[in-house]
Amino acid sequence: MKxxxxxxxxxPALVRAWERRYGAVVPFRTETNRRVYSESDxxxxxxxxxxxxxxxxxxLVARLSEEELTALLDPTTRxxxxxxxxxxxxxxxxxxxxxxxxxxxLDEAAVALGRVAxxxxxxxxxxxxxxxxxxxxxxxxxxxxxAAVAVTxxxxxxxxxxxxxxxxxxxxxxxxxxQHELGALMxxxxxxxxxxxxxxxxxxxxxxxxxxxxxxxHASAVAISLVYPDGDxxxxxxxxxxxxxxxxxxxxILGGRAAPSxxxxxxxxxxxxxxxxxxxxxxxxxxxHSVSC
Numbered sequence: 001m002k003x004x005x006x007x008x009x010x011x012p013a014l015v016r017a018w019e020r021r022y023g024a025v026v027p028f029r030t031e032t033n034r035r036v037y038s039e040s041d042x043x044x045x046x047x048x049x050x051x052x053x054x055x056x057x058x059x060l061v062a063r064l065s066e067e068e069l070t071a072l073l074d075p076t077t078r079x080x081x082x083x084x085x086x087x088x089x090x091x092x093x094x095x096x097x098x099x100x101x102x103x104x105x106l107d108e109a110a111v112a113l114g115r116v117a118x119x120x121x122x123x124x125x126x127x128x129x130x131x132x133x134x135x136x137x138x139x140x141x142x143x144x145x146x147a148a149v150a151v152t153x154x155x156x157x158x159x160x161x162x163x164x165x166x167x168x169x170x171x172x173x174x175x176x177x178x179q180h181e182l183g184a185l186m187x188x189x190x191x192x193x194x195x196x197x198x199x200x201x202x203x204x205x206x207x208x209x210x211x212x213x214x215x216x217x218h219a220s221a222v223a224i225s226l227v228y229p230d231g232d233x234x235x236x237x238x239x240x241x242x243x244x245x246x247x248x249x250x251x252x253i254l255g256g257r258a259a260p261s262x263x264x265x266x267x268x269x270x271x272x273x274x275x276x277x278x279x280x281x282x283x284x285x286x287x288x289h290s291v292s293c
Contacts, residue, residue, distance in 0.1 A: 008042060009049055010049055015045065025037070025044055026041075050073060054073065054114055057193060059161070086122060087122060090109075097146055103150060110154070115193050120278065123151065155186060159189045159192050167288075171201055171219045171222045172199070175210070178204060180227040190280055206238070208242075208245055214250060220250060221252075223255065227256045228257070229258065231265065236262055236266060252272065253271070254274070259274075
């Protein structure tokens with residue numbers, strides 16, 4: 001097992017879990033019940049590791065063939081024009097208030113793309129298109145609310161699909177006055193898939209309450225989504241309060257469209273700004289290793 005772990009980059013416990021729960025590989029068993037992994041088993045585990053790293057959940061890819069797994073790693077598998085078409089299909093469903101079609105579009109894209117690509121290449125452009133349509137007057141506020149409810153429900157489902165039992169704990173939410181929660185939910189999906197035990201505390205919560213939540217859960221990290229407004233003094237004060245109320249060992253992560261506008265105001269405050277979801281995933285993997293050590 002040590003050799004398998006070294007060659008695949010997977011922890012032995014994870015290899016056994018993939019084998020037991022999903023049938024990812026079926027190693028030979030000796031008379032003493034020891035696992036013996038063939039070269040093809042190791043190569044398959046290496047491939048599965050790469051596929052899950054780009055955002056595909058193991059439960060959906062464990063039984064795929066090597067050819068199908070390789071196709072998932074091909075950047076030309078989903079071309080830009082295909083994604084644009086998929087986003088437009090979802091936009092038509094929103095325009096028609098067709099909940100069934102919208103849910104189908106969202107779920108189909110999530111399965112086809114994998115988590116990070118789905119959020120970055122499909123969901124974010126779709127939300128941007130909705131905002132632009134609302135600004136131009138081609139969509140009503142009702143359309144925006146209709147889409148937000150469907151996306152929120154889907155992200156909550158996705159976040160609950162792969163909820164690790166023994167992973168480090170992360171609390172995710174937004175501060176008082178911050179009603180926009182989709183960015184926080186996207187972060188929750190990414191963190192859950194990366195092996196974190198995520199507690200989502202929702203939007204519009206005072207800094208002291210988020211800190212109390214995190215302390216009660218013995219959280220290793222707290223992530224805050226900042227969408228609007230830019231550079232608000234009250235929000236900056238809330239972030240300082242949050243940092244003071246958290247344990248020193250708890251990482252404070254800031255993300256979202258408005259996050260850069262607070263960095264100068266928070267100079268000297270121990271926090272991490274993450275610019276996008278792929279960097280968030282990389283950062284989580286880095287600190288997860290230090291938390292596990």
